[in-house]
Amino acid sequence: MLDGKTILITGASSGIGAAAARLLADTGANLMLAARREDRLKELRASLPHASNRIALFVGDVCDTTFSEASVKATLDAFGGLDGAFNNAGTLGEMGPVPDMSMETWNHVVATNLNSAFLAAKYQIPAMRERGGGSIVFTSSFVGHTIGFPGMAAYAAAKAGLVGLTQVLAVEHGPENIRVNALLPGGTKTEMGGDDPAFREYIAGLHALKRMAEPQEIAKAAAFLLSDASSFVTGSAMLCDGGNS
Ligand code: NDP
Numbered sequence: 001m002l003d004g005k006t007i008l009i010t011g012a013s014s015g016i017g018a019a020a021a022r023l024l025a026d027t028g029a030n031l032m033l034a035a036r037r038e039d040r041l042k043e044l045r046a047s048l049p050h051a052s053n054r055i056a057l058f059v060g061d062v063c064d065t066t067f068s069e070a071s072v073k074a075t076l077d078a079f080g081g082l083d084g085a086f087n088n089a090g091t092l093g094e095m096g097p098v099p100d101m102s103m104e105t106w107n108h109v110v111a112t113n114l115n116s117a118f119l120a121a122k123y124q125i126p127a128m129r130e131r132g133g134g135s136i137v138f139t140s141s142f143v144g145h146t147i148g149f150p151g152m153a154a155y156a157a158a159k160a161g162l163v164g165l166t167q168v169l170a171v172e173h174g175p176e177n178i179r180v181n182a183l184l185p186g187g188t189k190t191e192m193g194g195d196d197p198a199f200r201e202y203i204a205g206l207h208a209l210k211r212m213a214e215p216q217e218i219a220k221a222a223a224f225l226l227s228d229a230s231s232f233v234t235g236s237a238m239l240c241d242g243g244n245s
Contacts, residue, residue: 001227003028006079008071008124010062010116011089013040015190016139019215020086020222025051027223032075034058034067035089062089062116063108072123082127084226087120088139090159092192095151106154113158114165121169125178133177136169137225138162140182142241147206159184163237170235179234181225186241188213208243 007024011017013035021033025048033041038059045055056078060067075082093109094101117138128134140163143149144156162182169180187193187203189212204211221240224230 001027001229002084002223004030005083006030006032006075006081007084007086007226008032008034008058008075008082009086009088010034010071010120011139012044013037015192016185016188016215016218016222017086017088018044019219020088021055022048023216023219023223024226025055027227028054029084030054030056030079032056032058032071032078034060034071036061063111065119067116068119068123072127076127081131082124082134083131084135084137085120085124086137086139086222086226087117087124088137088222089116090139090141090192092152092155095155097151098153101153109154110158110161113155114161117162117165121165121180125169125173125176128178129176134179135226135230136178136180137222138166138180138182139222140166140184140237142184142186142239142244145184145237146239146241146244166237167235174234179225179230181230181233181235182237183218183221183225184237184239184241185218185221186213186239188215188218190215206245207241208245210245211242213240213242 007029012021012033041057058071058074091112094105141159144160166180166182186207
């Protein structure tokens with residue numbers, strides 16, 4: 001369903017974004033993979049030799065206000081259009097209670113997770129308009145939606161903000177056949193939360209399925225939202241969190 005479509009993925013160097021890249025590479029889509037760690041992006045592309053001529057790389061920091069415009073331009077230059085965007089880059093930042101949280105931490109976490117989404121939409125929508133439609137997916141989180149997680153105030157506020165942004169964009173751009181959805185993963189086994197077994201067991205216990213997600217399970221939900229399989233889905237906050245327990 002994505003054969004010949006062009007998809008931009010941010011946060012593609014590891015975890016959920018890398019899993020999405022592997023999954024979408026098998027669909028015949030053209031992929032622009034973006035992140036800061038160029039070595040990891042190159043390793044990923046090398047691991048997908050069957051798709052390497054359909055994969056381009058963009059190295060940059062989503063906190064840089066030129067990132068979105070430049071990454072869209074690079075995508076248009078490489079593939080001639082943009083049909084979908086998985087805006088997935090994110091960070092937990094330095095965690096701690098609000099009285100101890102610095103303004104710098106707050107600003108960094110909000111810039112990475114939320115401001116980047118505003119800029120993504122600002123430049124991706126005009127490119128999708130040229131194609132007669134498209135699909136934008138933001139990676140939000142169960143944190144800030146179904147659970148208040150201590151120490152994550154900036155992260156939760158930014159991820160909840162993505163849901164509000166999604167709802168407005170969906171209404172603004174539905175008439176142009178541009179769909180916008182937020183994907184809310186539960187605890188997922190990636191670099192983000194670290195690999196401490198006790199912490200992973202705690203997170204697993206928060207979900208009805210009593211386990212954490214594999215990155216590929218979240219990637220499948222992203223692929224659904226990016227593809228025509230979800231052609232009547234827009235403005236949604238799609239939980240993919242193993243159930244709230
Ligand atoms: P990872 O740490 O594996 O991936 C994070 C990705 O974001 C990396 O590719 C990283 O690339 C990129 N990234 C981070 N900061 C920046 C930046 N400033 N500029 C550009 N790229 C950046 O974790 P996940 O795969 O788990 O995270 C993916 C998304 O899923 C995030 O938005 C996260 O908040 C969300 N999420 C994760 C959950 C979990 O339990 N893991 C649960 C719910 C949501 P690089 O460092 O190379 O730039």
